[in-house]
Amino acid sequence: MTIHLRRLSALLLVGTMLLLSACTKYNFVETGLAQREYPGSMWAYFESHPYDWSMLVRISKRLGLQSTFEGSGTYGSQITCFGITNHSWRRYLLKQYADEVTNNGGDGEAEAQRLTDDQILGLLDQLDATKAKEFILNGIIPSEAIPLESFIPGRASTNSSNPIGTGGKTYTMASGKQLWIYSFRTAFNSVPGTGPEQLFLVSASTQVTSFVASHNIRTQTGIVHSLQYNFRPTDF
Incomplete structure (x- = not known):
């Protein structure tokens, strides 16, 4: 027994x-509750994950923004970064190249598809410095490391002439641009408010709503929220 x-x-x-x-x-x-901890600066995190961030690292070196991610720049020792991944940079560069070729009478899409990785990096190196810096700083909240759970819940606008909805908070980014940012718990199995919490960013100037694909990547100099792969640098 x-x-x-x-x-x-x-x-x-x-x-x-x-x-x-x-x-x-x-x-x-x-x-999506898992939170990643990286035992180093945000810059070191970007360098250690080249699949997503090698282009951001490359262009930030050219622009002198490395100190921003190391916590020693003018934007504070702790920042919140809505990061633009390689996929977004690549799509933007290929679209710009295709449009230019098309405007000159060529087959822009076909020419863009034939570009090698080295040629795409060449386009990145030729990107206007002022424009590129604005793209990056548009996604940085200075002097604050804000996790997903600390953003204010809100609801999307139902007014087609005004993209700003209810709740949330308007943040002034490092570039000076203002973005309305809110969290929202999505539906699960068709039940509202029972799914994963998401973070949305709305630009009043472009009227584009973007969302975060990966939240709360914690580093010693701030928090990274990775923007969706189909984000365009011009969406802000």
């Missing part, structure tokens, strides 16, 4: 552990 009870207790313990591990996996996959 004692042996059977011990076996039953062992089975219950294993079952409980499996259940808890399943819940942990569910929270990670479905709710």
Whole structure:
């Protein structure tokens, strides 16, 4: 009898552990609550993840913005960065190149598709410095490291002539541009307010709403929120 009870207790313990591990996996996959910690500066984080950030690193070096991400620049020792990934830079550069070729009578899309990675980096190096700096600084909140959970909840505008909805907060970015930023808990299984919390950024000047793909990448000099891959640098 004692042996059977011990076996039953062992089975219950294993079952409980499996259940808890399943819940942990569910929270990670479905709710997006996982927070990554990087034991270094934001600049070091960008350098260590070239798949997403090599273009931001490359152009920031040319513009002298490295200190901004190292916490020693004019925007404070802690910043919030809505980061533009390689995919967004690449799409922007290819679109600009295709438009230029088309305007000169060529097949812009075909020419753009033939560009090599080195040629695309060449386009990045030729990007106007003032414009490129504005793109990056548009996504930086100075002197504050703000996680997802600290942004004010809000609701999207239902007024087609005014993109600013209710709640949220308007932030002045490092470039001087103002963005209305709000969090919103989306639906899950068609039930409103039960899904993962998302972060939305709205530009009154362009009337474009963008959202964050990956939240709360914590570094020693601030927090990175990675913008969606189809974000365009001109959306702000």
